[in-house]
Amino acid sequence: MHSQHLPVKRASRRRQHGAINLLMVTLVGTGVLAATAVAINAIRGAQDQQLALHANTQAAARAWDGVELLRHYFAAIPDEDFDEFEACSEASPCELSISGVDYLSAAVVEYVEESELTSQRRVVANVTGSGADTTVSVQAIYEFVPPGGGGNENDGGDDGNPPAPLVKINSDLNLTGSINVLGGENANLVVDGNVSMSGSVSGINEICATGNLSIGSAIQVNRICSNANVTLTGAATSSLVEATGDVTLSGGAATNIGTVLANGDVTLSGGSANVGNVRTQGDVSVTGGNAVVSGTVDAQGDVVWSSGRSADTVNSNGDVRYGGDDGITTINARGDVTLTGGGNVRDVNAMANVFIQSYWGQGIRNRLLGGGALQYNNNGNVVGSGSVVGPVSPTPLASGINVSIDPGLVVDVPWVDVPDVRPVTVPENVVDVFALKSAANYVFEIEAATGKKRVTVRDVSGIDDGEYYLGNYNTGGYRDYLCTEVVAAGNAWRCTEPALPTETRTICQGYSDYNTCFSYSSAQNRWTIAGQTMAPGLAWFDGNLTVSNGVYINTFLATGTISTAGGMKTYAPNYAGYQGVCTDNRSAQGMADIRTGLSGLYPTNLCVGGTYEPSDLANVAFIAGGYRSGTYEGGNIALGASNQVFGSVIAGGLLTTGGSTNVVGSIEIANMAGSASPTNWSGSTTIDLRNLPDGFDPDPGCLVDCPQPEDPEDPGGSLPWQVFWTRYL
Numbered sequence: 001m002h003s004q005h006l007p008v009k010r011a012s013r014r015r016q017h018g019a020i021n022l023l024m025v026t027l028v029g030t031g032v033l034a035a036t037a038v039a040i041n042a043i044r045g046a047q048d049q050q051l052a053l054h055a056n057t058q059a060a061a062r063a064w065d066g067v068e069l070l071r072h073y074f075a076a077i078p079d080e081d082f083d084e085f086e087a088c089s090e091a092s093p094c095e096l097s098i099s100g101v102d103y104l105s106a107a108v109v110e111y112v113e114e115s116e117l118t119s120q121r122r123v124v125a126n127v128t129g130s131g132a133d134t135t136v137s138v139q140a141i142y143e144f145v146p147p148g149g150g151g152n153e154n155d156g157g158d159d160g161n162p163p164a165p166l167v168k169i170n171s172d173l174n175l176t177g178s179i180n181v182l183g184g185e186n187a188n189l190v191v192d193g194n195v196s197m198s199g200s201v202s203g204i205n206e207i208c209a210t211g212n213l214s215i216g217s218a219i220q221v222n223r224i225c226s227n228a229n230v231t232l233t234g235a236a237t238s239s240l241v242e243a244t245g246d247v248t249l250s251g252g253a254a255t256n257i258g259t260v261l262a263n264g265d266v267t268l269s270g271g272s273a274n275v276g277n278v279r280t281q282g283d284v285s286v287t288g289g290n291a292v293v294s295g296t297v298d299a300q301g302d303v304v305w306s307s308g309r310s311a312d313t314v315n316s317n318g319d320v321r322y323g324g325d326d327g328i329t330t331i332n333a334r335g336d337v338t339l340t341g342g343g344n345v346r347d348v349n350a351m352a353n354v355f356i357q358s359y360w361g362q363g364i365r366n367r368l369l370g371g372g373a374l375q376y377n378n379n380g381n382v383v384g385s386g387s388v389v390g391p392v393s394p395t396p397l398a399s400g401i402n403v404s405i406d407p408g409l410v411v412d413v414p415w416v417d418v419p420d421v422r423p424v425t426v427p428e429n430v431v432d433v434f435a436l437k438s439a440a441n442y443v444f445e446i447e448a449a450t451g452k453k454r455v456t457v458r459d460v461s462g463i464d465d466g467e468y469y470l471g472n473y474n475t476g477g478y479r480d481y482l483c484t485e486v487v488a489a490g491n492a493w494r495c496t497e498p499a500l501p502t503e504t505r506t507i508c509q510g511y512s513d514y515n516t517c518f519s520y521s522s523a524q525n526r527w528t529i530a531g532q533t534m535a536p537g538l539a540w541f542d543g544n545l546t547v548s549n550g551v552y553i554n555t556f557l558a559t560g561t562i563s564t565a566g567g568m569k570t571y572a573p574n575y576a577g578y579q580g581v582c583t584d585n586r587s588a589q590g591m592a593d594i595r596t597g598l599s600g601l602y603p604t605n606l607c608v609g610g611t612y613e614p615s616d617l618a619n620v621a622f623i624a625g626g627y628r629s630g631t632y633e634g635g636n637i638a639l640g641a642s643n644q645v646f647g648s649v650i651a652g653g654l655l656t657t658g659g660s661t662n663v664v665g666s667i668e669i670a671n672m673a674g675s676a677s678p679t680n681w682s683g684s685t686t687i688d689l690r691n692l693p694d695g696f697d698p699d700p701g702c703l704v705d706c707p708q709p710e711d712p713e714d715p716g717g718s719l720p721w722q723v724f725w726t727r728y729l
Helices: 024-031 037-045 048-054 059-077 079-085 433-439 573-582
Strands: 094-098 102-114 121-129 135-144 167-170 173-175 178-183 189-190 196-197 200-202 206-209 213-215 220-226 229-230 239-242 248-250 257-262 266-269 274-280 284-289 297-300 304-305 314-317 320-322 331-332 338-340 345-350 354-356 363-370 375-378 380-390 442-446 452-458 467-475 478-483 485-489 492-497 518-521 525-531 537-539 544-547 551-558 562-564 569-571 620-624 625-627 631-633 637-640 643-647 648-651 653-659 660-663 668-669 677-679 686-689 721-728
Touching: 024 173, 059 102, 059 121, 059 135, 059 721, 079 102, 178 320, 196 206, 206 213, 213 220, 220 229, 229 239, 248 569, 248 625, 266 274, 284 297, 304 314, 314 320, 320 331, 331 485, 338 345, 338 363, 354 363, 363 375, 375 380, 433 537, 433 551, 433 620, 433 625, 467 485, 537 573, 544 551, 569 573, 569 620, 620 643, 637 648
Parallel strands: 167 189, 167 668, 173 196, 173 677, 178 200, 178 686, 189 206, 196 213, 206 220, 213 229, 220 239, 229 248, 239 257, 248 266, 257 274, 266 284, 274 297, 284 304, 297 314, 304 320, 314 331, 320 338, 331 345, 338 354, 345 363, 354 375, 363 380, 442 537, 467 492, 525 544, 537 551, 544 562, 551 569, 551 620, 562 637, 569 643, 620 648, 637 653, 643 660, 648 668, 660 686
Antiparallel strands: 094 102, 102 121, 121 135, 135 721, 442 452, 452 467, 467 478, 485 492, 518 525, 625 631
């Protein structure tokens, strides 16, 4: 049974053998087999149906133990030792000598050093465990994932895993606007749902969806993948398209795809669709126009080709009906082969019957090997040479049909074996600002009994930790001061303690000394910030939040929704760094006028001993939504036109943009409440990952309910070689 074949550059053709000896003994002797149980169970989880038949046998358990042991072996040997695997193949496997472990054998059947489809090395190995009366074999594909995920320092993946998606959406997506990514080699867009895309994307590495993925625009990405069907109707360009369902390239535009991998059917209909290679477990149809597969077609099903272009190589476990242009085509089929149209093919190898229904003078230019009958039109059809089992009709043979009849002929066409397409997985993060409340420097709430605007302050230089109320002083322009006692004064609150504004602090800078920054609407349960700026730090709001025009160095958290006004600019604290957060110098953020009221206010949990100490949460500019008494509330974020957001945006609900929005960071649309409404992305959004400052990470990582860091000895953890795909043989 053949493994997944990828284009490979090989330095040598020598065949050598690897060895697993002392390493294996050490692993078993130190109890790694027991420690690897979690990882082995995780691998088995992807094989539920098959495992139900085998999991109780000793042989199966030993085979899965061997899969994990090989992963440790590949992680331990030096890079140059992998050259020994270059000549390994299914036909000529490289047996691994295993000592110290009974009832276990393994062989490398393929090694991929460099590929057009992936920048990471792969090893394909067959592992066999033995029991009293049975054996179980598992084929595993191992992939090398270097620390940092193979990207740069700003691409995430510093835990040895592939980088997190730059844009993650847990809802259906209708993209009619645009996403433009600047910088960031591993900028991935992942959707847990269906995707309909007529807008544009640029700078994206891959677009993947758990549902159907339909693209009608001229996008250029490295990879398109789906757990259902992929339909391309525009002039899309991609190195790789993967689908667990069908792949269809249709329409009049020129679509250029390097390789298509599918579990279902692949269709190229009309237009100028151009695919380098197709590998599918289903059927292949190349019909109409100038659609073409310029490389190899590998199909476990049937192949129908009626395009005006010629094929190179067609391999099929089923029947092939071919009517392409004249070319150097080779057809290998385990079923029937039927030739139609006006073009010659070079070679045909068929385990069943061959029918030549081509135009006058057309047929097989070079050689035919047929395991069944041959039937031709007798209108000048040609066969250069060959043999068939027979019979042949009509007879006597026409002058151009140069075949012999050999009843004992055995035609062996290799079985096309296409591995399952690896399913798309969407990382699951919990978005719950209630769980992040204790991390905030400022917590804004409405006191239920009185309606007072209460602010809880933690870890702020110049302000004692504790609870305060927002209030004004009657004399002069003293607005939004932190007071311990306030009384109602019309539509506002007046400070009565401390008695003088010089005895306390304000935390905002309004448009003028006489303008307030913080207002609250009880009818809408909405806080509004309207001013020039506020004290830097992490600001948590109970309710909905609107951030109006201004420049802010904050992480804004809201239990409800968040909306912004046009022209707003927000810097996540980690992006602003030491100067912006820990000093009064905000010139880098375009704020030259910092009044004395805000002077010296900085978060002491971020500004420590004259240095800036970044936190994961401080990578975020906006985060909304959370669980209140077990029910998810809020979470929607609406970014206004021409916003500039220097930090990540995390919507526990859905996200809308107003156009010309610039975000420096990742975007997550978590849809924690499971709304059936799609994300309608109609605005223009630019995600800029260039020239990121030290201390800022566009991927904030897990913020709530995070797993503990894995021990280096944990087999499911940080080893650079990971199990990419497995199946029973």
